[in-house]
Amino acid sequence: MSGKETQVFSGLNEDVRLGDLGYEQELKRSFGLLGMVGFSFSVVTSWTALCGVFIVGITSGGPPVMVFSFLAVSIVTLAVAIPMAEMCSMYPVAGGQYSWVAALAPPSIARGLSYVSGWFMLIGVLAMGATNNSIAANFILGMANLVFPTYTIERWQTVLVAYLVAMLGTAVNLYGAHLLNRISRFILIWNVGSFLITMIVLLATNDNKQPASFVFQEFQNFSGWGSSMAAIVGILQACFGMCCYDAPSHMTEEMKSASKEAPKAIILSVILGAVTGFAFLLTLCFCIGDINETANTTTGVPVIQIIYDSTKSKAGTCVLASMISVIVIVAGNNLIAEGSRSIYAFARDNGLPFSGFLSRVSTKRQVPVNAVLVTLAVQLALDAIDFGTTTGFETVIAIATEGFCLLFLLFAAITFNFPTTYPVSHESMNYTSAAIGVIAVIAGGTWCTTGRRRFAGPDVGFS
Secondary structure (H helix, E strand, C coil): CCCCHHHHHHHHHEEEEEEEECCCCCCCCCEHHHHHHHHHHHHHHHHHHHCHHHHHHHEEEEHHHHHHHHHHHHHHHHHHHHHHHHHHHHHHCCCHHHHHHHHHHHHHHHHHHHHHHHHHHHHHHHHHHHHHHHHHHHHHHHHHHHHHHCCCHHHHHHHHHHHHHHHHHHHHHCCHHHHHHHHHHHHHHHHHHHHHHHHHHHHHHHCCCCHHHHHHHCEEEECCCCHHHHHHHHHHHHHHHCCCCCCHHHHHHHHHHHHHHHHHHHHHHHHHHHHHCCCCCCHHHHHHCHHHHHHHHCCCCCHHHHHHHHCCCCCHEEEEEEEEHHHHHHHHHHHHHHHHHHHHHHHCCCCCCHHHHHHCEEECCEEEEHHHHHHHHEEEEEEEEHCCCCHHHHHHHHHHHHHEEEEEEEEHHHCCCCCCCCCCCCCCCEEEHHHHHHHHHHHHHHHHHHHHHHCCCCCCCCC
């Protein structure tokens, strides 16, 4: 059998499998393994994710907390990703986690657990998209501040640039969905290349590296909390750095040979994320200058300050920061795609208000247009938190991490609701619990009004 015939036969098998689970094939299968690894790795891509939230780790425990917590979280994440990949192989549907719960939980509680899982899934992916938009905005404005030191970054400017990143990703998803696989394959090469170049340049140009004792032993705390609480808050950075490894599961209905290739993409993205993240985190910690000055850099991005302190060149710093920014912007595009497919899948099972509207797929574009637009609207709303509070960015990070920290969920649900600094004011307050509470009320209300009667899942005998 020729390669082309094998590919077509495999695609038909996936369509049949989807039909067996009670769903119609509505999306175009264009992703291969390489493209999906690139798609997922750009979202997980721990080394750039750690760049974006590096300030959380610096102020709450410093290098020792960042290094050891990331190592521990990476090991635990791999332990979670392996069974997740197995479940994805058995049930390759865009619903991901909540579909697996529906299939594997005891029948008497499967519907309720699946419904709750679906809402937490949406919390994670939508908040992660909003966080990513803010990270991109921080890098862009941070470079502007570096080049023009008299320019002062305002919160409203960060929000507006984040909005621009979100709208760019939405435009690509609406009008260039057929390019997603090519973009993902390109960004995989760009991602790995940027990682190697950035790490090599930092290590080669930095002539004042920190001793090993500073990286592995010296506890740093600028949060105002006691040591124990500061360390707990610092773990947030590591957890955020290893989120989103479930991305391939939500794109399975657009993958060729999804049952085989999606699990590989999940595992490979976690391994790549762990290796690059740990190596780059060590590089940053050894190359960091004065930790207090780095934490309070006027660029708002400690990593930009570390690069500049190492290279002593604004042009060189902007080149390296721009390489990172490209990855973050493409990740924003991919998170729009992942978020919209999650909404589409949950609505298809009548898990959301206006499910018929949200699950509609454009026959011309083979894209869930309404779900894409709702994903954009929710991301914009979450990014708007930064208008009202100085810790808005950390709040959205915490929301995203709570949605994704599957194994540490109880721990995360409690500790990540605490403010990152102390004493607490109305501006520095962490509003994560309020946001989660609003979502919980909406989820509970929809379960009582429509979900209990209408919510369905994959056709595995639970409904």
